[in-house]
Amino acid sequence: xxxxxxxxxxxxxxxxxxxxxxxxxxxxxxxxxxxxxxxxxxxxxxxxxxxxxxxxxxxxxxxxxxxxxxxxxxxxxxxxxxxxxxxxxxxxxxxxxxxxxxxxxxxxxxxx
Amino acid sequence: xxxxxxxxxxxxxxxxxxxxxxxxxxxxxxxxxxxxxxxxxxxxxxxxxxxxxxxxxxxxxxxxxxxxxxxxxxxxxxxxxxxxxxxxxxxxxxxxxxxxxxxxxxxxxxxxx
Numbered sequence: 001x002x003x004x005x006x007x008x009x010x011x012x013x014x015x016x017x018x019x020x021x022x023x024x025x026x027x028x029x030x031x032x033x034x035x036x037x038x039x040x041x042x043x044x045x046x047x048x049x050x051x052x053x054x055x056x057x058x059x060x061x062x063x064x065x066x067x068x069x070x071x072x073x074x075x076x077x078x079x080x081x082x083x084x085x086x087x088x089x090x091x092x093x094x095x096x097x098x099x100x101x102x103x104x105x106x107x108x109x110x111x112x
Numbered sequence: 113x114x115x116x117x118x119x120x121x122x123x124x125x126x127x128x129x130x131x132x133x134x135x136x137x138x139x140x141x142x143x144x145x146x147x148x149x150x151x152x153x154x155x156x157x158x159x160x161x162x163x164x165x166x167x168x169x170x171x172x173x174x175x176x177x178x179x180x181x182x183x184x185x186x187x188x189x190x191x192x193x194x195x196x197x198x199x200x201x202x203x204x205x206x207x208x209x210x211x212x213x214x215x216x217x218x219x220x221x222x223x224x225x
Contacts, residue, residue, distance in 0.1 A: 020197075030210070031115065031210040031211070033212075033213070035177065035215070041217060042200060042215045042216050042217035042218050043155075043200070043215040044215075045212060045213070048210065049210075050206075050208050050209035050210035051209065051210075052206075055171060056207065056208045057222075059214070060207070090154055090155070092155075093211065094211065097183075099143060099145070099160060099171070099204070099211070100145075100157045100160065101145075101147075101157065101202070101213055102157070103154035103155045103156070104154055105153060105154045106152075106153070106154055
């Protein structure tokens, strides 16, 4: 039972490069989320998706785009990476019946 | 801005002691949840308390909720070295057909053997 799977685990980017973080869940959850975690800042919500084909901005959406092409997958794209986007990124999905959020193991992104 | 704020930011105790951490939030909620994060890992759900509940237990965990003060506390009894982790509270906010979950800044707990 994989749960929430994120790739890549680690990535180093140069300023201005683009990349996509992939996330997939096998729990048939409707809602999915992308968070970033910076030291001392806790987790901040970037984007979320209530269901396939819908996405909404969270607290810190600037510099990011997302795609929810199907129920399983929710990707996060950095079009032009900036050093301020150096962070740990977590994908999560929500169990509607129990309101529990299940997290992936995180993606460590460094922008130099 | 952060919906939840935990305090203390860091806590160091001896094995066997109890650990208490607090969470304050700003807006009305449906439920409040506590999560644990081991270093370098994702967050794991510990316990959920609904807005109409005042106290909930799960094993060595006890959570209280005071909606009038917009605060919650997590008590870990008889702590163990394996409890060393960061603990986060999360509050929900209904939006766009689902719920948004806003996390606090976390309490880093260190349990000394």
